[in-house]
Amino acid sequence: MPAVLVLLLLSGFLSRAEAATVVARVDLSSQRMTVSVNGVPRYSWLVSTAxxxxxxxxGVYRPQRLYRMYYSRKYYNxxxxxxxxYSGGYAIHGSYAVSQLGGPASHGCIRLHPSNAATLYSLVQSYGRGNTAIVITR
Incomplete structure (x- = not known):
């Protein structure tokens, strides 16, 4: 069983019966997201965080709301x-400021290249919010 799922199970966040099949792990120190599907790492992408x-x-989160296109009410539309x-106003989303990926640049959200954001969005839709975990570590 992959280490991320073991940690989630041990933390009590997931029971064995409901273990996430999509895990998006964000490492703030490396500004990178690794996405595993059914325990197998499939993608590794640069991100921009706060x-x-x-x-x-x-922390460990589940997706709460999904929008194919959303416009920020807080940051100039x-x-x-x-x-x-995944938590209040915090989201993973595509960003057209692709030159900033790989370094901290956001107001707190997790930015991805738009094509990578589309891939993750599609995975969450396919596998379901309840079968997806977002794990953010330092």
Missing amino acids: RRGYVTPT SPMPYSIF
Whole structure:
């Protein structure tokens, strides 16, 4: 069983019967997301998380709301393609500021290249929010 699922099971977040089949693991220190499907790593992408003065919360989450296209009400109606909200106003979403990927640049959300965000969005839709875990670590 993959280490991430073992950690989730031991933490009590997931029972063996409901273990997530899609795990998006975000490492804030490396600014990278690794996506595993059925325990097999499938993707590794650069991300941008919170810049100085902002926070990307760590923890284990499930997707709450999905929007193919969302416009930020807080930040100048900025487009957020393929948004996956996981905690209040925090989301994983596509960003057209692709040159900033790989370094902290956001107000707290997790930014991906739009094509990678579309891939993750599709996986969450296919496998279901209840079968998806988002794990954010330092």
